[in-house]
Amino acid sequence: MDGHLPLARSELPIDTVSLARYLIGKVVVRELPEGVASGRIVETEAYVVGDAAGHTYRGMTPRNRSLFLEPGHAYVYLAYGISYMLNVSSEMPGIGAGVLIRALEPLEGIPIMRVNRGIERIRDLARGPGRLTAALRIDRLLDGLDLCREGPLWLRCSNDKPDEIGQSVRIGISRDADRLLRFYIPGSRFVSGSKSFRE
DNA sequence: AGTGCGATTGACT
DNA sequence: GTCAATCGCACTA
Numbered sequence: 292m293d294g295h296l297p298l299a300r301s302e303l304p305i306d307t308v309s310l311a312r313y314l315i316g317k318v319v320v321r322e323l324p325e326g327v328a329s330g331r332i333v334e335t336e337a338y339v340v341g342d343a344a345g346h347t348y349r350g351m352t353p354r355n356r357s358l359f360l361e362p363g364h365a366y367v368y369l370a371y372g373i374s375y376m377l378n379v380s381s382e383m384p385g386i387g388a389g390v391l392i393r394a395l396e397p398l399e400g401i402p403i404m405r406v407n408r409g410i411e412r413i414r415d416l417a418r419g420p421g422r423l424t425a426a427l428r429i430d431r432l433l434d435g436l437d438l439c440r441e442g443p444l445w446l447r448c449s450n451d452k453p454d455e456i457g458q459s460v461r462i463g464i465s466r467d468a469d470r471l472l473r474f475y476i477p478g479s480r481f482v483s484g485s486k487s488f489r490e
Numbered sequence: 491a492g493t494g495c496g497a498t499t500g501a502c503t
Numbered sequence: 504g505t506c507a508a509t510c511g512c513a514c515t516a
Contacts, residue, residue, distance in 0.1 A: 336497070344497070354512065372510030374498050391497055421498050463497055 293448040300439045303362045307381040310362065311337035311390045311474050314379060315456055318447040319395060321427035328403045328427055330395025330417050331449065334475040334482045336461045338378070340388050343466035347387030357435045358387040365444060367424070367434040374421025375430050379438060379446070393420045393462070393473075396481040419483045 298317060304310045312335075320329045338345035346355045346368070357366040358380050366378040366389050378389040395417035397404055404416045404426040417423035424430070429444065438446045457477040460468060462484045475482045 338497075346497080349513080352513070368497090369509095369511060371496060371498050371508080373508070376497060378497085393497085419498075425499095461497070465496090 294450045296448050297439050297441055298363065298446045298448060300361070300363050303439070305362060305382060307337045307339045307388045307390060308472065310379065310381045311335040311472070312456055314390055314392070314446075315474055315476060316449050316451060316453045318398065318449050319377075319392065319423075319427065320441075320445050320447050321400075321429065322441075322443050322445075323400075323403060323428060325403055326400055328400030328407075329398045329447070330423065330427075331398055332392055332394075333396050333479045334392075334394035334473070336391040336393055336474070337381075337472040338389055338391060339472065340382060340386060342388070342470075342472075344461065344464040344468070345388065351387060355387060358389045359385055360435065363437065363439040363446070365433055365436040365438055367429060367431050369431065370421065375424040376420045377424050377429055391420060392423065394418050394475075394481055394483045395423045395426075396479065397426070414480055418481050 304313050314332050314335050317332050318329050347358050360380045361384045362381050364380040370376050377392045380389045382388045397416050407428050408416055408426050417426045433444050453476050457475045458471045459473045461473045
């Protein structure tokens with residue numbers, strides 16, 4: 292019964308792909324003044340070492356430095372000037388790589404998420420990387436945060452483990468686009484981009 | 491100092 | 504299905 296504890300850093304896979312699979316089924320917890328909002332991770336993408344689609348492909352910059360922290364730290368950035376993306380750093384310190392959290396199944400604080408998103412439908416609250424950060428009110432202020440420690444944003448253990456994990460190409464990228472680095476719970480109504488997948 | 495471009499979303503045909 | 508919105512940042516000069 293460890294369903295209420297933060298993920299232990301010592302148990303996090305160092306390898307980016309392993310971490311992307313490991314995070315499926317775990318819980319993202321957001322602590323806000325109004326209360327707690329949380330969701331189960333149903334979809335991730337790995338941005339591995341040497342990945343032409345990754346933000347660290349050309350080395351460390353002020354924006355992406357969080358990806359070089361030890362595993363389990365938040366990397367938050369703004370995409371298209373509109374949506375924030377939440378990533379979990381992977382690999383040893385000094386190596387820049389990470390896992391993008393692409394979709395959550397809402398658990399706690401659904402009324403809070405509805406207010407933050409301005410919509411009612413539970414299925415759409417956190418289905419998509421920009422939607423989940425809006426639902427949980429995640430922005431650049433949380434960049435670099437240790438997600439293995441309780442705080443404003445952290446990752447929680449879960450008792451139920453998915454018995455199967457689907458795999459496909461990543462969504463919305465052009466470089467290194469053929470690699471099967473997207474992972475998701477097959478059949479979940481809460482995963483994004485239900486098109487283009489293969490085993 | 492200027493420029494082009496996204497790890498997207500929501501509105502619209 | 505198509506498409507515009509929007510802006511920080513990395514890159515060029």
